[in-house]
Amino acid sequence: MFKKILIIILIIIVVGCFYYIQPFKSMSTNTANGKIQYNQNCLSCHGKKGLGDGPLAASLSKRPKNINKKFKDIWKPDNRLTRQILLGKPKSGMPAFKGVLSESDAEDIIAYVRTIK
Ligand code: HEC
Numbered sequence: 001m002f003k004k005i006l007i008i009i010l011i012i013i014v015v016g017c018f019y020y021i022q023p024f025k026s027m028s029t030n031t032a033n034g035k036i037q038y039n040q041n042c043l044s045c046h047g048k049k050g051l052g053d054g055p056l057a058a059s060l061s062k063r064p065k066n067i068n069k070k071f072k073d074i075w076k077p078d079n080r081l082t083r084q085i086l087l088g089k090p091k092s093g094m095p096a097f098k099g100v101l102s103e104s105d106a107e108d109i110i111a112y113v114r115t116i117k
Helices: 002-021 031-041 067-071 078-087 103-115
Strands: none
Touching: 031 103, 067 103, 078 103
């Protein structure tokens, strides 16, 4: 009885980790599309490397996030990052990209930014 419960708990933990980290997600992303979408939609504020130093950055009341650093943080799950991109933070100058970008475009952008040195 105790063993069975232990096995069930173990399964829940493993499935939970896969859901949270999504280790196979990167196999289906398209960094070439990510680069095009990034340069078109994000570079003006977040800068060429995502450091938050794009040409429009100085004119904003809030400094764009350093997404180069943020996207490489292993404690930030991809689905949370895509949500942040699609919903934005309209009050502080980060536009919502829902309707402009699809969820898979957002995933491609994240994958592309991770390849920038
Ligand atoms: C008009 C300028 C502008 C554009 C264009 C822009 N951003 Fe932002 N972004 C910002 C600003 C300003 C912040 C900081 C908001 C804050 O700290 O409250 C930000 C914050 C973020 C954050 C952190 C959001 C959070 O909830 O903490 C992410 C992720 C992000 N941007 C990704 C992107 C991506 C990806 C694109 C392109 C699809 C993009 N941004 C385009 C200005 C911009």
